Amino acid sequence: MTPTVAQFIQRFEQFAPQWLAMKGDPVGMQLGSTQQSIHRVLVTLDVRPEVVEEAIAKQVDFIFAHHPAVFRPARNLVTDNPQNAMYAKLLANHIAVYAAHTNLDMAAGGMNDWLADQLQLRDVTLLQPQHFQTKFKLVIFVPTTHEEAVRQALTQAKIGQIGAYQGTSFGINGTGYFTPEVTANPYLGQPGQAEAAAETRLEVILDQTQIDQALDLIHKVHPYEEPVYDLYPLARETGPAYGIGRIGRPHTEMTVQDYAHFVRQAFQIDGLRLVTQNPTELVxxxxxxxxxxxKFYPAVLAQGANVFVTGDVYYHTAHDMLASGLSVMDPGHHVEQIVKARLVPLFENWAQAEDWQGVQFIPSQLSTDPFSFVTD
Ligand SMILES: [Zn+2]
Known part of the structure; x- marks a missing residue:
């Protein structure tokens, strides 16, 4: 089947759910309709007027961006303003836009893991945990005749994993009581008549990221018009930790000065800004x-790193970093363009696994770096 924007988002948010995003970050759907089918998806770091032109030329119907297209709220929609004109152009061409920003930065196997990988870092861990995934208990009341079908659907979706045990669940038989109203279309019983049905109380543990998928499955497999379930957050069980930064060992022994050159080459950029008191110290x-x-540099120091690679470093923060003895390499913000090369194969894998037909993922060919270097 050809996926809709909504179906694509549902799959994506299993990987980088919106609740991972930092507070106030306008992630998610930005423009257009979630109900439209998608055929050609342009993957980009930024949504800029030239990227929209590229999307139109390539007959794209969905743009997947890292940076939110609508980052500052529009105060009006007067199209004399270039940003507003861009929104108008997207809408007129039926191009939907979705952004995954700090949720993609935090995601396991997301932006910061890609950057760490590009730097060939070893033994990479989180710089600091910022979120722990909550675990949930899902309790489903299902007619005993359908207990096995529901259990199997959940197990197949890898729901109910506890440590090294998969397909864990608990079932207890009982009786469900209900009276369908005249407007109901009951699977069991007659409108207006009290019914008692043999039901099983089926319990499973699941991760926060699995909730939507689990409820979707229940609505598909459970025979009732109104499946009954409870969902409880578990007080003492936490799932994996998430955080924005990564930390690791360098791939080889190098001085700070040499490492700066390595970083420049790793990101294929024309230059970077180096803040250091100790160019000859080993990384x-x-x-x-x-x-x-x-702003995360104190955490970097606390975790024992002596080199910090990050973008958009401010002048006064750089003074504080320098005084602290930390060496900082600012390769610019545009190194995040790695998103294009990393997401396209991931999306192609999902398309295969989900049996999406007729959808193509295209990396934007444009550089959206607003800065260039003048070297002579
Ligand atoms: Zn960014």
Whole structure:
């Protein structure tokens, strides 16, 4: 089947759910309709007027961006303003736009893991945990005749994993009581008549990221018009930790000065800004945060890194970093363009696994770096 924007988002948010995003970050659907089918998807770091032109030329119907297209709220929609004109153009061409920003930065296997990978960091861990995934208990009341079908659907979706045990669940038989109203279309019983049905109380544990998928499955497999379930957050069980930065060992022994050259080459950029008092010191541990990560430098020091790679470093923050003895390499914010090369194969894998037909994923060919270097 050809997926809709909504179906694509549902799959994506299993990987990078919106609740991972930092507070106030306008992630998610930005423009257009979630109900439209998608055939050609342009993957981009930024949504800029030239990217919209590219999307139109390539007959794209969905843009997947890292940076939110609508980052500052529009005060009006007067199209003399270039930003508003861009929104108008997207809508007129029926191009939907979705953004995954700090949720993609935090995601396991997301932006900051890609950057750490590009730097060939070893033994990579979180710089600091910022979110723990909550575990949930899902309790489903299902007619005993359908207990097995529901259990199997959940197990197949890898729901109910506890440690090294998969397909864990608990069932207890009982009786469900209900009286369908005249407007109901009951699977069991007659409108207006009290019914008692043999039901099983089926319990499973699941991760926060699995909730939508589990409820979807229940609505598909459970025979009742109104499946009954409870969902409880568990007080003492937490799932995996998430955080924005990554930290690891350098791939080889190098001085700070040499490492700066390595970083420049790793990201294939024309230059980077180096903040250091110790250019000849060896690199011990390296922390990385794509984009504007300067404010995390105390955490970098606390975790024992002596090199921090991040973008958009401010002048006064750089003074504080320098005084602290940390060496900082600012390769610019545009290194996050790695998103294009990394997401396209991931989306192609999902398309295959989900049996999406007739959808093509295209990396934007444009550089959206507003800065260039003048070197002579
Ligand atoms: Zn960014």
């Amino acid at each position: 011990k541990r390296v922390a990385v945060i794509g984009g504007d990560g300067g």
